[in-house]
Amino acid sequence: xxxxxxxxxxxxxxxxxxxxxxxxxxxxxxxxxxxxxxxxxxxxxxxxxxxxxxxxxxxxxxxxxxxxxxxxxxxxxxxxxxxxxxxxxxxxxxxxxxxxxxxxxxxxxxxxxxxxxxxxxxxxxxxxxxxxxxxxxxxxxxxxxxxxxxxxxxxxxxxxxxxxxxxxxxxxxxxxxxxxxxxxxxxxxxxxxxxxxxxxxxxxxxxxxxxxxxxxxxxxxxxxxxxxxxxxxxxxxxxxxxxxxxxxxxxxxxxxxxxxxxxxxxxxxxxxxxxxxxxxxxxxxxxxxxxxxxxxxxxxxxxxxxxxxxxxxxxxxxxxxxxxxxxxxxxxxxxxxxxxxxxxxxxxxxxxxxxxxxxxxxxxxxxxxxxxxxxxxxxxxxxxxxxxxxxxxxxxxxxxxxxxxxxxxxxxxxxxxxxxxxxxxxxxxxxxxxxxxxxxxxxxxxxxxxxxxxxxxxxxxxxxxxxxxxxxxxxxxxxxxxxxxxxxxxxxxxxxxxxxxxxxxxxxxxxxxxxxxxxxxxxxxxxxxxxxxxxxxxxxxxxxxxxxxxxxxxxxxxxxxxxxxxxxxxxxxxxxxxxxxxxxxxxxxxxxxxxxxxx
Numbered sequence: 001x002x003x004x005x006x007x008x009x010x011x012x013x014x015x016x017x018x019x020x021x022x023x024x025x026x027x028x029x030x031x032x033x034x035x036x037x038x039x040x041x042x043x044x045x046x047x048x049x050x051x052x053x054x055x056x057x058x059x060x061x062x063x064x065x066x067x068x069x070x071x072x073x074x075x076x077x078x079x080x081x082x083x084x085x086x087x088x089x090x091x092x093x094x095x096x097x098x099x100x101x102x103x104x105x106x107x108x109x110x111x112x113x114x115x116x117x118x119x120x121x122x123x124x125x126x127x128x129x130x131x132x133x134x135x136x137x138x139x140x141x142x143x144x145x146x147x148x149x150x151x152x153x154x155x156x157x158x159x160x161x162x163x164x165x166x167x168x169x170x171x172x173x174x175x176x177x178x179x180x181x182x183x184x185x186x187x188x189x190x191x192x193x194x195x196x197x198x199x200x201x202x203x204x205x206x207x208x209x210x211x212x213x214x215x216x217x218x219x220x221x222x223x224x225x226x227x228x229x230x231x232x233x234x235x236x237x238x239x240x241x242x243x244x245x246x247x248x249x250x251x252x253x254x255x256x257x258x259x260x261x262x263x264x265x266x267x268x269x270x271x272x273x274x275x276x277x278x279x280x281x282x283x284x285x286x287x288x289x290x291x292x293x294x295x296x297x298x299x300x301x302x303x304x305x306x307x308x309x310x311x312x313x314x315x316x317x318x319x320x321x322x323x324x325x326x327x328x329x330x331x332x333x334x335x336x337x338x339x340x341x342x343x344x345x346x347x348x349x350x351x352x353x354x355x356x357x358x359x360x361x362x363x364x365x366x367x368x369x370x371x372x373x374x375x376x377x378x379x380x381x382x383x384x385x386x387x388x389x390x391x392x393x394x395x396x397x398x399x400x401x402x403x404x405x406x407x408x409x410x411x412x413x414x415x416x417x418x419x420x421x422x423x424x425x426x427x428x429x430x431x432x433x434x435x436x437x438x439x440x441x442x443x444x445x446x447x448x449x450x451x452x453x454x455x456x457x458x459x460x461x462x463x464x465x466x467x468x469x470x471x472x473x474x475x476x477x478x479x480x481x482x483x484x485x486x487x488x489x490x491x492x493x494x495x496x497x498x499x500x501x502x503x504x505x506x507x508x509x510x511x512x513x514x515x516x517x518x519x520x521x522x523x524x525x526x527x528x529x530x531x532x533x534x535x536x537x538x539x540x541x542x543x544x545x546x547x548x549x550x551x552x553x554x555x556x557x558x559x560x561x562x563x564x565x566x567x568x569x570x571x572x573x574x575x576x577x578x579x580x581x582x583x584x585x586x587x588x589x590x591x592x593x594x595x596x597x598x599x
Contacts, residue, residue, distance in 0.1 A: 028059045093334035093361035095369045099402030106238070107289040109407040110399045113323050114287040117239050118217075118253055120324050121164040124157075124282065125215055129172045130222045131203060136182040138175035139225045146222055146274065153275035156380055157282070159351055160316050161326045170216060178206050182229050188550055189578040190232040190259070190294075197244065199234055200255050204245045213250035218285070220278060221257040230259030231574065233277060237285040254285045266310040267302070267382050267487050273310065276380075280309035288320055289403040295575040296492045297502035297538065300395065300408045303428070307408075311488060313389050314380040317408060318350050318359035318373040319397050333357040335456060337364050337441060342457035347374035347392065349451070362456060364439035367399040370411075372443055374452040375429070391429040392445050392452050394436040411438045413445075435464060479566045484508040484558030489538065490573040491515075491554040496590045499543040499576055501554050506537060508558040509566070513541045518553045518574065526552070531564040543576075548590035552576040 026032075026041045032048035032055045039046050044060030097110030108114040118124075128146060132138035139145075154167040178185070185202060187195045203221065213219070218237075223229055236242055237254040245252065258274055266272040283306050284290065291307030292298035302311030306320055321327050333345060340362070348356040350373050362370040376390050377383050394411045401407035413434035416427040430436065430445040437443075437459055444462075446453040455462075489503030501513050514528040526545045539556070546552065554573040560566035580591040 026057050028057055030057045031055065032057050087329075087332070087357070088334040088336055090329055090332055090334050092336050093332070093363055093369060095363060095367065095397060095399045097399045097402055098367065099400055099405065099407070101289070101402035101405060105289070105403035107284065107287050107403040108323060109289040109291075109402040109405075110323060110397065113325060115325075117287055118285055120286055120326065121161070123166045123168055125168045125170065125217050126278075127170040127172065127211075127213070127216045127219045128222060129207065129211065129219060130175045131178050131207070132175045132224050133178050133180065133182040133185075136224050136227055136229070142175075142222060142225065143173065145225065149274040149278075152273070152380070153278045156275060156279055156314075159378075159380075160279075160321065161324075162321075162328070162331075164326055172211065176207050176210065178203060182227065185229050187230045187232075187234050187259070189574060190234065192578070193580060196234045196236070199230070199257065200236055200245050203257075204247060204255070208247045213247045213252060216250050216252060218254045218256070218282070219252055221255070223258060226260075226263060228260055230257055230261075232261040233257060233259040235281050237281050254281070256281050267312050268485055270382050276305060276309045276314055279314075280305055283316070283320075286324065288324060289407065291408055292406050293404055293492060295490055295578060297489050297504070298406045299428075300406070300410050301488050301504075303393065303395075303410060304408065308488060312382040313375070313377075314382075315351060315375065315378070317371070317395070319361075319369075319371045319395075319408065321350075322359065322361070327358060330355070331358045333360040335360055335362050337362055337439075337458070340441075340456070340458050342455055342461055344446070344453065344455050345372075347372070347452045347454060349374045349376040351378050351380075352376065354451070356451065360454070360456060362441055364441060368439065369397050370439055370441050370443070371395055371397060371408075372454060372456065389429050391431060391448055392434075392443070392454060393429055394438065394443050396438060411436050478509065479561035480507045480509065481566065482507040482560055483567050484560055484569045486556070486558070486569070486571050491543065491575045493546065493576055493579065493590070496548050497544065497546045499546055501539070501541040501543055501556065501573075503539045503556055503571070504537050505539055505558055507560060509533065509535045509562045510559045510564050511539055512557045512559075512564065513539070513543075513554065515543055515546065515552055515554050515576065517549075517551050518577070519551050521553075531559075533562050546576060548579070548581060548588055550577040550579065550581065 026039060026046055028046065034048055035050055035055055037048040046057040046060050048055050049058045094111040097108060099109065102108060106114065128150065130138055130142055150169050157165050157167050185199050187199050233256065235256040239253050242252050242254060245255065256278065258277065262272045262274060262277065264272060288306055291300055291304050301308045303313050304317045304320065305314050306316055318327065322332055335343060345360055346356060347360065348354045348358050350358050359371055359373040364370060372392060372394050375393055396409050396411060398407050410428040412426050412428050413430045413436050415431065415434050432445050432448050435442055435444045440459050442457050442459050442462065444455045446455055484505060484507045487504045491499055491501045493499045510531055510533045512529055512531050514525040516525045517523050526547060527543050529541050554576060555570060557568055557570045559568050582589055582591055
């Protein structure tokens with residue numbers, strides 16, 4: 001027992017000599033008992049050292065007390081995950097197209113892309129040839145009509161493709177005389193058969209001995225100003241279809257010809273442009289699907305050049321560029337809706353050279369996706385509208401639809417639905433604070449300057465007031481005292497004897513729509529709506545009593561006042577005449593051009 005107590009005493013002594021914590025107040029030079037012992041007093045640390053034969057406390061050293069680290073609380077999860085979360089694999093956003101139109105047309109609205117006829121990147125060599133006849137002489141200064149158009153087309157394709165597709169022109173500046181009379185080459189409407197094929201066969205046969213087509217991909221014909229040979233246009237843009245038009249050198253992939261249509265005013269009375277027609281047809285040669293029926297009316301008309309070549313917005317949608325391979329992986333942000341958390345994203349305008357994502361794709365099913373893209377008006381657009389088309393555009397892609405169908409549909413923001421624009425055109429471009437809700441997805445535009453900041457989330461994850469659609473406001477005047485105007489529209493047969501006239505218009509309080517004969521404008525109309533007092537756009541009129549004829553014309557007259565009074569403006573459409581006429585079992589039938597599915 002004594003031995004155990006002794007060891008405990010020794011252990012205690014050793015422990016006390018190695019470190020003395022706090023003790024009574026000491027001072028430097030004061031006596032201490034154990035060499036190397038330490039103590040802390042009044043914030044200073046002292047060590048027992050030998051001085052001569054004595055043990056004394058050393059000069060004190062100030063003690064730096066390290067604060068005990070305070071654990072950093074984990075960040076409270078916010079409602080927004082920053083874009084740094086990175087895009088998902090783009091393969092998840094490559095919605096497969098399953099439309100029946102894909103195989104029939106050889107054109108793609110979705111993935112996989114089609115490029116078996118012509119590559120989407122590289123260089124296309126275009127030739128421009130002016131042609132005339134003995135009874136229809138070419139205008140001397142025709143170069144002024146085409147030179148700027150050729151350059152704009154070149155610039156446009158460079159911009160749209162992200163500099164992946166280049167255009168080289170070969171310009172024949174002398175008129176080529178075509179044999180016979182100009183009337184023998186008449187084509188009543190675009191895609192008219194067999195007139196269109198006859199036109200190209202005769203023209204190419206006549207000029208082939210005089211022109212070297214080596215390494216030329218497309219040939220584009222220009223006719224004398226004011227001609228009436230082609231009412232609209234003529235084009236053959238498939239390699240397989242071009243095999244019937246043999247030339248001595250080379251292997252042409254397509255041919256186009258500009259019609260009288262381009263001498264007439266287009267959107268908001270602006271002239272129609274050659275370059276946008278060339279761009280539209282080159283798009284088809286690259287196997288990009290036509291959006292909607294070319295003679296119908298649809299919501300996305302005017303927002304995509306592959307749907308409407310002379311609309312107010314001449315850009316090609318981000319979705320179509322994605323399909324064509326004209327956007328880099330860094331320019332597409334893929335955000336599958338499964339397990340979607342609110343995501344903040346900054347978008348670069350579609351036609352801007354700045355870096356960053358240009359579109360966001362949110363798949364909501366195996367066949368549908370929401371596309372969010374930033375746009376700014378460019379030199380290619382019609383910019384004289386009061387409401388510039390700048391901001392974020394949200395639309396839906398449906399992979400079950402394809403060529404000549406409405407596979408893209410724009411979605412209007414909440415405030416656009418709450419307030420109907422007085423000019424009759426629904427505002428689809430978002431303004432800061434706007435929210436678009438579609439397919440269980442919310443898209444909110446937070447801020448807009450050089451780029452656009454959006455938040456993408458599942459509907460319901462952020463509390464929002466219910467969207468209520470207010471009725472059209474009542475007119476404040478019986479006469480706008482302004483010239484009525486039409487942006488887009490036309491007529492479409494729904495059967496041999498019925499059809500629909502559909503126009504987007506503004507500054508009207510009444511209208512009249514009738515169907516007559518092109519050859520006899522004074523004949524009794526087949527259909528006449530009479531004067532209708534209404535100011536809402538679009539104007540939609542069901543047509544009845546039609547006949548199977550290529551001689552029909554739809555005439556729409558808008559009036560700025562009620563009861564057909566005030567300023568007026570008249571618009572005509574020959575779309576009802578764009579039909580094939582055949583005898584079936586001894587009965588004359590109109591074929592083609594029915595409904596908005598291109599059938």
